Amino acid sequence: xxxxxxxxxxxxxxxxxxxxxxxxxxxxxxxxxxxxxxxxxxxxxxxxxxxxxxxxxxxxxxxxxxxxxxxxxxxxxxxxxxxxxxxxxxxxxxxxxxxxxxxxxxxxxxxxxxxxxxxxxxxxxxxxxxxxxxxxxxxxxxxxxxxxxxxxxxxxxxxxxxxxxxxxxxxxxxxxxxxxxxxxxxxxxxxxxxxxxxxxxxxxxxxxxxxxxxxxxxxxxxxxxxxxxxxxxxxxxxxxxxxxxxxxxxxxxxxxxxxxxxxxxxxxxxxxxxxxxxxxxxxxxxxxxxxxxxxxxxxxxxxxxxxxxxxxxxxxxxxxxxxxxxxxxxxxxxxxxxxxxxxxxxxxxxxxxxxxxxxxxxxxxxxxxxxxxxxxxxxxxxxxxxxxxxxxxxxxxxxxxxxxxxxxxxxxxxxxxxxxxxxxxxxxxxxxxxxxxxxxxxxxxxxxxxxxxxxxxxxxxxxxxxxxxxx
Amino acid sequence: xxxxxxxxxxxxxxxxxxxxxxxxxxxxxxxxxxxxxxxxxxxxxxxxxxxxxxxxxxxxxxxxxxxxxxxxxxxxxxxxxxxxxxxxxxxxxxxxxxxxxxxxxxxxxxxxxxxxxxxxxxxxxxxxxxxxxxxxxxxxxxxxxxxxxxxxxxxxxxxxxxxxxxxxxxxxxxxxxxxxxxxxxxxxxxxxxxxxxxxxxxxxxxxxxxxxxxxxxxxxxxxxxxxxxxxxxxxxxxxxxxxxxxxxxxxxxxxxxxxxxxxxxxxxxxxxxxxxxxxxxxxxxxxxxxxxxxxxxxxxxxxxxxxxxxxxxxxxxxxxxxxxxxxxxxxxxxxxxxxxxxxxxxxxxxxxxxxxxxxxxxxxxxxxxxxxxxxxxxxxxxxxxxxxxxxxxxxxxxxxxxxxxxxxxxxxxxxxxxxxxxxxxxxxxxxxxxxxxxxxxxxxxxxxxxxxxxxxxxxxxxxxxxxxxxx
Numbered sequence: 001x002x003x004x005x006x007x008x009x010x011x012x013x014x015x016x017x018x019x020x021x022x023x024x025x026x027x028x029x030x031x032x033x034x035x036x037x038x039x040x041x042x043x044x045x046x047x048x049x050x051x052x053x054x055x056x057x058x059x060x061x062x063x064x065x066x067x068x069x070x071x072x073x074x075x076x077x078x079x080x081x082x083x084x085x086x087x088x089x090x091x092x093x094x095x096x097x098x099x100x101x102x103x104x105x106x107x108x109x110x111x112x113x114x115x116x117x118x119x120x121x122x123x124x125x126x127x128x129x130x131x132x133x134x135x136x137x138x139x140x141x142x143x144x145x146x147x148x149x150x151x152x153x154x155x156x157x158x159x160x161x162x163x164x165x166x167x168x169x170x171x172x173x174x175x176x177x178x179x180x181x182x183x184x185x186x187x188x189x190x191x192x193x194x195x196x197x198x199x200x201x202x203x204x205x206x207x208x209x210x211x212x213x214x215x216x217x218x219x220x221x222x223x224x225x226x227x228x229x230x231x232x233x234x235x236x237x238x239x240x241x242x243x244x245x246x247x248x249x250x251x252x253x254x255x256x257x258x259x260x261x262x263x264x265x266x267x268x269x270x271x272x273x274x275x276x277x278x279x280x281x282x283x284x285x286x287x288x289x290x291x292x293x294x295x296x297x298x299x300x301x302x303x304x305x306x307x308x309x310x311x312x313x314x315x316x317x318x319x320x321x322x323x324x325x326x327x328x329x330x331x332x333x334x335x336x337x338x339x340x341x342x343x344x345x346x347x348x349x350x351x352x353x354x355x356x357x358x359x360x361x362x363x364x365x366x367x368x369x370x371x372x373x374x375x376x377x378x379x380x381x382x383x384x385x386x387x388x389x390x391x392x393x394x395x396x397x398x399x400x401x402x403x404x405x406x407x408x409x410x411x412x413x414x415x416x417x418x419x420x421x422x423x424x425x426x427x428x429x430x431x432x433x434x435x436x437x438x439x440x441x442x443x444x445x446x447x448x449x450x451x452x453x454x455x456x457x458x459x460x461x462x463x464x465x466x467x468x469x470x471x
Numbered sequence: 472x473x474x475x476x477x478x479x480x481x482x483x484x485x486x487x488x489x490x491x492x493x494x495x496x497x498x499x500x501x502x503x504x505x506x507x508x509x510x511x512x513x514x515x516x517x518x519x520x521x522x523x524x525x526x527x528x529x530x531x532x533x534x535x536x537x538x539x540x541x542x543x544x545x546x547x548x549x550x551x552x553x554x555x556x557x558x559x560x561x562x563x564x565x566x567x568x569x570x571x572x573x574x575x576x577x578x579x580x581x582x583x584x585x586x587x588x589x590x591x592x593x594x595x596x597x598x599x600x601x602x603x604x605x606x607x608x609x610x611x612x613x614x615x616x617x618x619x620x621x622x623x624x625x626x627x628x629x630x631x632x633x634x635x636x637x638x639x640x641x642x643x644x645x646x647x648x649x650x651x652x653x654x655x656x657x658x659x660x661x662x663x664x665x666x667x668x669x670x671x672x673x674x675x676x677x678x679x680x681x682x683x684x685x686x687x688x689x690x691x692x693x694x695x696x697x698x699x700x701x702x703x704x705x706x707x708x709x710x711x712x713x714x715x716x717x718x719x720x721x722x723x724x725x726x727x728x729x730x731x732x733x734x735x736x737x738x739x740x741x742x743x744x745x746x747x748x749x750x751x752x753x754x755x756x757x758x759x760x761x762x763x764x765x766x767x768x769x770x771x772x773x774x775x776x777x778x779x780x781x782x783x784x785x786x787x788x789x790x791x792x793x794x795x796x797x798x799x800x801x802x803x804x805x806x807x808x809x810x811x812x813x814x815x816x817x818x819x820x821x822x823x824x825x826x827x828x829x830x831x832x833x834x835x836x837x838x839x840x841x842x843x844x845x846x847x848x849x850x851x852x853x854x855x856x857x858x859x860x861x862x863x864x865x866x867x868x869x870x871x872x873x874x875x876x877x878x879x880x881x882x883x884x885x886x887x888x889x890x891x892x893x894x895x896x897x898x899x900x901x902x903x904x905x906x907x908x909x910x911x912x913x914x915x916x917x918x919x920x921x922x923x924x925x926x927x928x929x930x931x932x933x934x935x936x937x938x939x940x941x942x
Contacts (some may be wrong), residue, residue, distance in 0.1 A: 025882035055776045064771055064781055065764060065813050071777035101777060293536060300535055305526045306542035306572055310535055317790050342536050411496035 017061040023222035031095035045150025049204035057211040071101035074110035080381040088330035093322035141324035232360035239436040248449035258454040265461040270302035283344035286389030289399040309336035313343040367437040378442035488532040494693035502566035516621025520675035528682040542572035545581035551852040559801035564793035612795035703831035710907035719920035729925040736932040741773035754815035757860030760870040780807035784814040838908040849913035
């Protein structure tokens, strides 16, 4: 049920402004603190209902420096971009507020109303479901989302069009739709009713009431920001550690065989990656020295340096910590057709779980968040190929020692690496949970034994070929 | 004189790789340290000379995870974008290396060769001068820049075109030029010779020599990274503090006059900003409580919230500190037609100078860097309007106290604000130097007395109108 403010009353604008500023500064002040939040306000509605004016008035009542606004032309949906990609970079940091005139719902409406390729209800509703889940993930990760629909009757819309000053049309762009067309008005109303159930509806017949309804709703929301969930799962079902992680195979490949095979496979992989119409995302996880860097080197060997990007992932920076943990991956995924991650978003359920950087409730929730993230990518013509490189504890020790001996490899070994070995079993447990909970049909894990580097590297390349062919 | 490596010798590739990796990790390891650096490698050249292959080979010899690559289609120059704008975001952080296939020189060549609008030599050379100055500013701010031209004779180029495998053309795109045309080849050579004086020239007749020349040059450079300059100006010429800063006018405006004037001026300013064909950048500086927020509020009063962006500037974050201090402004300037900065890049010569966050040599150099930055903007159809809001020390104290008394204004006052008052005279000195050294014809300062808020706000709006009309 969409909310309607039946008890709405006009209040003294000065009082409203003071309260809004207080609430806004309280939000700003929450930065870095236990219950820090940011707020995204999606605004959509009927043309000329006055969402621009309402936001303008809001920005006069608050401190405008801390209320950001995003307004782009509609991004019509394409097969190879998720609905959140055009907006990912702007998701606000803790303490910030953002009004989004352009948002995934306005894009959905624009796409559905695009006459050349109408969208059926099933696809439309599937998008809505994905969007609502995405918003829930935002909320769980401290970005609150509120949605406001500015409504206007057909009659009033026509009256306003009659009275409209042509000189104002430069920023009232009417967004490519013909609002003189009753059929089209009805189509918009019919479509938006499929998703506005959890929206706040502002009746825009009166301007004063409209602006106050909108501002009061935001104020009410700011005053009652939901508390972060803290309830973790009491009896966590730890997955059994697979044999391959406990005792990775030591199967060896002869050097000559390796060289010959490698030559063929690097060429095949480069060709497969290059001519695959989809985007490809490769993620590497595994203990230190398991051979992530070496594997990546072989994947890109025959690729042109302009065809791919490699993203080495280490601890997040402060500006990244102030946003949902997936944010730094969302924003990287726009850039390249082939994206290779040396460590990835799985840090949430590995190092962050083990070192306590994520709370229990946070990492426990992350498996599903990650699955949804990968599903979104998969739906957007992106192949997600994930590797766990399994090394034995002894082999790791041997590699650490050899790194310490070779001058040009000393940079690759730090006291942290030795310290992480103390958590060896915790990492195995975490990896086991990860493999069990995030091996999906759309983004399967490839577990590769890496005690023998040659065997492992060949296996990585073969797995890439296999998944590209299978999908 | 362009560099030529006359003593060039092929060396053992494995040895070269080891040394490159060592040098690369030493760079990476410099992060956050005294002599931290990043490296930008601009590569351009004749088609099929093999810059792609040389970078591919380089990426095989180094750790590819820490050698980033940027390759976009050419950005043809437009009247309202500086040459560095498309690349600003990618300027690497300390410790990182970036190869730029697409860069300001390739854009310049593409623009100059664009037949519909040929560029005269004077404009061409003016761009080169600006680019070289920009690179010097990058270097002074710890981003080293090296430039490599991959050259190939007309004869060899034709031979390679003859032999070219059509299936490879997908990533050898030939960049829209007809390399079978001798006249056009000569035109490229003639043009590039206007700027390659300080480039490293790689002769690309032999592939092996080409790749090694390129890699060896980068290695040599990495081993000899220039030390940060530390020599400040021994006898700094402190500017005299202008009377208006010492004793801001107390001239009062009557409330009724203010209201009426304000109504007219906000509408006029909104219209002037909206219909000015140029981009507009407004920067506000001044002591705490001088009225920056209040002035900004009045500027945007009649604007649509989608027409402008406000950027409140506080201390830089770690990822910003790892780049030139202007970087966070370069990257913000892409976003809006009207950009309003509440504090700005002048922090370098104000708070950073006073608090010692910038060294003497850094802030002393900054005046010219800022002037060049604003000149670039001005050349790109951007109006830069700068305000110093001058308040008296007594009036500031009165405002601080009233803020402490009003509950909804308490957020606006912190212990820092009181502490900054201890540096009052230092700020006046710094402001005096700033006004003297950065008041230019293309970006003048407006000094506004703000002891009376009404008078000040009106004066700010009038100054905007005046500068928009004058330019």
